[in-house]
Every structure is written in structure tokens, then in C-alpha cells.
Amino acid sequence: MDLKSLNYVIFVTLVSILYLGLYRVKYAQKIILAIANSIFILSVAGLKPFILIIALILFSFSCGIGIERMINERRSLAHFLLVFNISVLILVLCYFKFFLDSYSIIGDLVVPIGISYYTLTMIAYSHDIFHQKHRAEKNIIDFYTFITFFPSIIQGPINLYKKISPQLKTPHKPEAQRIYKGIQRSLWGYIKKVVIADRIGLLVVPILQDETVSGFYLLFAMILYSFQIYTDFSGGIDVIMGVCEIFDIHPVENFRSPLVSRSVTEYWQRWHISLGEFMEKYIYYPIVLNRKIMKLSKKIPYNYFKKVFSATLASVIVFIIVGIWHGTGWNYVIYGGYQAIFVASAVLFSPLYRKVKHVLRINEVCITWKLFQIIRTFIILTIGRFFIRANNLSQAVILLKRTFLNYKWSDIHILFDDTLSNYGLDPKNIFLIYSSIILIVIVDILHERKIEIRHWLMKQDIVFRYFVYLCAIFVIIIFGIYGPEFNSSTFIYQGF
Structure with missing residues (x-):
């Protein structure tokens, strides 16, 4: 039962x-959601991954209660239990992501869908109990539902207990306006996924597989891939957030107009926000505030580098972990390191950048300078995606060589012209791709300017609104990419 399936x-x-119909019945919504969660996991992943998640839930639930009970009187033991809990979760995650193919303990096991997300949720949960950000959950059904x-x-998005659990425990009434807005967002998500992302994929794949083309073709394909991965991932998130809105559950927003980012650092503040917040809270700040790191920074020459050493080191470590989180292989490590170079250099050399801009008399509020920054950032990020688009590091290097040496x-x-028609899409579909990309850019700009199309739509009369809904449904049905020849059922970030 994939997100885009009927x-x-x-x-x-x-x-x-x-x-929503049984909101007046006590505990009904909790029970319905718990059953729905179970049915969904079993239908998507199967029995073995379901048993795994049950085991990890029982383990983290017990550890959370133990940590809370010992935190005041036996803090060292509580800390040991926290480390033990996190270590087991990380080992399970690493085993399934990196070692399953080589060391399969049980036959016919596959990487459980969602393990990269729910293990981080459990890690954050136990960490926050230890630091007394919230109490441990005492109801196993509530914890399971969360x-x-x-x-x-x-x-x-990666959910934090303090934000989501209280919402799951609160009865939610049906509200027409909220339900309509949830449907609107889900429809927009489906358009981004099946109409735009999957159509772009039909052009990207054959171009990258063609070993006779020049670097211009390859760079063009990778630029398209940047839009593909954005519309694919954000489209899936829009579907998810739309469903959550119908339920009156509000997770953290995972995107904030990343296409208008003016630096790599800003991009990562706008892209996969829940992952960024997790990394910042549970990895970045613990490194920056670590006493040994702070002591080491004092040995660094020059006062400025002393100040930024811990932040720079933490950024490098965080982005290498982000790269590894995305997948196995050295190409993902290099991808994380590549991002770290730009984020760390922005901190290390910010005084130099300020001086250069001053010498060149650059007007930072000028639209041409902002546009240059946006295009520059997009190109930097597109080059980095060579490493995650390729199957391994050697393939990524070959693609990069073919792109820039030829x-x-x-x-x-x-x-x-019609040259791209040789790759399986007719001119009408290629025009649709170009038009869709322009649309996505415009929507990001509107959102950046706090112009919410959904809010505007809700102010219109019912006839116009239903006309828009029907048009959106027809666009998904008529222009969506379907069929046995192209397996578009899997979202790209679902694989991570």
C-alpha cells in the first residue's frame, strides 16, 4: 500500500x-489509529519488519521508564541505560542499512521501511527523558501509536514525542475547512509526485545511461534530477501533511522554499527540516558544548579560529553522518563531506567573504546579487547530487569526469529543439516538464513571500473551489505517470 496507490x-x-466520526467516543480515536498503524505497516512491510518494530518499541518503552525512575537518585545508571538504548538502536539501524546483505542472521530479511526515521524518533525520545524535557510514556498503546x-x-517528518504525542492523545473534531485544506495539500503532493517528479525521471534515466552524450546533456539531466528529487520528496511530504491535517495532527514542516536558498547552509535550514533539527539538537550542540572539544579549541592559534573550531568540527561530523544516513557506500560519505566543505567554509572564512564583498562594493539587497547566490547554490547542490544519484563512488567519479571533461x-x-524526444518523451511531455519546473519555482517564491495559495483558495466560493479540486484530480489521472514499464511506486526518500 504505497502512498500514491488507490x-x-x-x-x-x-x-x-x-x-473523525467517533471523536465523541472515549479512547475510540486512539484505538482506531493504533489499528490503522498496524494494518499499514503489515501491508507495506510485512510481518518480520512489523515484529522488529514491536520489539524496538517495547525495548525503548522499557528503557524510557527505567531512565526516568533512576534519573535523580542513580543518574550514572540512568546514563548507562540511555547509552545502552541508543547504542542498540544505532546498531540495529546500521545492521539493516549496511550489513544485511553480507551478514543475514535470518533468511529473506529486507531493510524495514521507515527504519531510518523511527529509530531516530526513539533515540530522541530516550535522550529527552534523560535531560528531563518530558516524562516517560507509561501507556504502551500511546507509545506504540506515537x-x-x-x-x-x-x-x-521525524516526529518528536513532546510535539506529537499530546496531539495524538487529544480528541479531534471533524472541521470542514481543515479537511478541505488537508485534501488540497495531498492533491498538490500527488501532482508533484506522479505528474512532475515521475515524468522528469523518465527523461533523466536514459540520458544518464547514454554513454555517448556530452557533458552538457549530463549536467542538464542532473539539473532535472535536482527538481525531480525535490518534487518527489516534498510531494510525498505534502501527501503526508495533508493526511495529518485531516486528522488535526500537525508535525513539523519539512520544507521551507529550498529553491530560494542563497547558500548551502541556508539550504539545509530549509530542506528536510526535521532531520536538520534532529542533527542540530542531538549531535551538533553536544559536540559544540563538549568539554574536551572546547579544551582542544583553546590550543588552536588565532582567536577567531579558536571561536569557530568547535562549530566547524561539529558541522563536518554532522554532514558526514547525514551522508551516511542517506545510504551505504563511500559515495554517500563523500556527499556528506561535500556539503560539510561549504557549510564549514562559510563559518571559517566569513570575515574574508565580508572583506571581498566590501572591496567589490557588492550590494547585498540587490536582486541580481540574490539571484546569483540562488543560482550558485543550486549548481553547487546539483554537483553534490552526482554522488547520491550514482550507485557507487566510482560511477559518480565517471559521471563527473564525463560531465566536465567533455x-x-x-x-x-x-x-x-526535438533532440530530447530521442529519449522516450515527445515534445509535449518535455514542454510539460519545463512548465512544471517554472510552476514549482513560482510556488516556492510565493511561499517565501508568505503568500499561501491554499488560504486564498479557501476564501473563494464553493463552486470555484470544487472546480479547482476536480481539475487537480483530472491532472493527476490524465498527466500522471503510470504503467508496468515504469515503476514509479517508490518515493526516493522512502529508500533512505
Whole structure:
């Protein structure tokens, strides 16, 4: 039961009717959600991954209670239990992500869907109990419902207990306006996924597989891939957030107009926000505030570098972990390191950058300078994606060499003529890709300017609104990419 399948739509519809229809019945919504979570996991992942998540839930639930009981009188033992809990979760995550193919303990095991997300949720949960950010959950059903919350378990956002659990325990009444807005967002998510992302994928794959093309083709394909991964991931999140809005559950927003980012650092504050917040809170700050790191920074020459040493080191470690979180192989390590270079250099050399801008008399509020920064950032990020688009590091290096050692500006004609039709899409579909990219950029700009299209739509009369809904449904049905030849059922970030 994939997010974009008809079965998922029917499932969400039935769960929504029961969940909102029985809001007056005590405990009904909790029970319905717990059952719905179980059905979803079993249908998507199967029995073995379901048993695994049950085991990890029982383990983390018990550790959380133990940590809370010992935190005041036996703090060292509570700390040991915290470390033990986190270590087991990390070992389980690493085993399934990195060692399953080589060392399979039980036959026919596959990487459990969502393990990269719910293990981080459990780590954050036990960490926050130890630091007394919230109390341990005493009700196993409530804890199970929190961890397995079906809209977000397979591709995020990464939920924190303090934010989501109280919402899951509160009865939620059906409200027409909220339900309409949730449906709107889900429809927009489906358009981004099946109409835009999957269509772009049909063009990207054959170009990258063609070993005869010049670097211009490859860079063009990777630029398209940047839009593909954005519309794929954010489209899935929009579907998820739309379903959550119907339930009146509000996880953290995972995107904030990343296409208008003016630096790599800013981009990571706008992209996969829940992962960024997790890394910042549970890895970055503990490193920055670590006494040994602070002591080591005092040995660094020059006062400025002393000040930024711990922040720079923490940034490098965080982004290497982010790279490894995305997948196995050295290409993902390099991907994380590549991001770290730009984030760390922004901190290390910020005085130099300020001086250069002053000498060149750059007007930072000028639209041309902002546009330059946005395009520069997009190109930097696109080059970095060579490492996650390739299957391994050697393939990524080959792609990069083919791109920049055989780059031909003379091939720019492919943007305007019918050459790209040789890769399986007719001119109408290619025009649709270009139009969709322009639309996505415009929507990001509007959101950045606090112009919410959904809010505007809700102010219109019912005839116009239903006309828009029907148009959106027809666009998904008519222009969506379906069929046995192209397996578009899996979201890219679902694989991470």
C-alpha cells in the first residue's frame, strides 16, 4: 500500500471517516489509529519488519521508564541505560542499512521501511527523558501509536514525542475547512509526485545511461534530477501533511522554499527540516558544548579560529553522518563531506567573504546579487547530487569526469529543439516538464513571500473551489505517470 496507490487513498478515507466520526467516543480515536498503524505497516512491510518494530518499541518503552525512575537518585545508571538504548538502536539501524546483505542472521530479511526515521524518533525520545524535557510514556498503546503513526513512518517528518504525542492523545473534531485544506495539500503532493517528479525521471534515466552524450546533456539531466528529487520528496511530504491535517495532527514542516536558498547552509535550514533539527539538537550542540572539544579549541592559534573550531568540527561530523544516513557506500560519505566543505567554509572564512564583498562594493539587497547566490547554490547542490544519484563512488567519479571533461556548449540546442524526444518523451511531455519546473519555482517564491495559495483558495466560493479540486484530480489521472514499464511506486526518500 504505497502512498500514491488507490489502496492508500481508500485506506485513508476509511480511517478518516472512523477517526473523525467517533471523536465523541472515549479512547475510540486512539484505538482506531493504533489499528490503522498496524494494518499499514503489515501491508507495506510485512510481518518480520512489523515484529522488529514491536520489539524496538517495547525495548525503548522499557528503557524510557527505567531512565526516568533512576534519573535523580542513580543518574550514572540512568546514563548507562540511555547509552545502552541508543547504542542498540544505532546498531540495529546500521545492521539493516549496511550489513544485511553480507551478514543475514535470518533468511529473506529486507531493510524495514521507515527504519531510518523511527529509530531516530526513539533515540530522541530516550535522550529527552534523560535531560528531563518530558516524562516517560507509561501507556504502551500511546507509545506504540506515537512511533508507528502511519502517515509519517515511512518517509518522515521525524516526529518528536513532546510535539506529537499530546496531539495524538487529544480528541479531534471533524472541521470542514481543515479537511478541505488537508485534501488540497495531498492533491498538490500527488501532482508533484506522479505528474512532475515521475515524468522528469523518465527523461533523466536514459540520458544518464547514454554513454555517448556530452557533458552538457549530463549536467542538464542532473539539473532535472535536482527538481525531480525535490518534487518527489516534498510531494510525498505534502501527501503526508495533508493526511495529518485531516486528522488535526500537525508535525513539523519539512520544507521551507529550498529553491530560494542563497547558500548551502541556508539550504539545509530549509530542506528536510526535521532531520536538520534532529542533527542540530542531538549531535551538533553536544559536540559544540563538549568539554574536551572546547579544551582542544583553546590550543588552536588565532582567536577567531579558536571561536569557530568547535562549530566547524561539529558541522563536518554532522554532514558526514547525514551522508551516511542517506545510504551505504563511500559515495554517500563523500556527499556528506561535500556539503560539510561549504557549510564549514562559510563559518571559517566569513570575515574574508565580508572583506571581498566590501572591496567589490557588492550590494547585498540587490536582486541580481540574490539571484546569483540562488543560482550558485543550486549548481553547487546539483554537483553534490552526482554522488547520491550514482550507485557507487566510482560511477559518480565517471559521471563527473564525463560531465566536465567533455562539456560542449554547442549542445545547448537540445533545450529548444526535438533532440530530447530521442529519449522516450515527445515534445509535449518535455514542454510539460519545463512548465512544471517554472510552476514549482513560482510556488516556492510565493511561499517565501508568505503568500499561501491554499488560504486564498479557501476564501473563494464553493463552486470555484470544487472546480479547482476536480481539475487537480483530472491532472493527476490524465498527466500522471503510470504503467508496468515504469515503476514509479517508490518515493526516493522512502529508500533512505
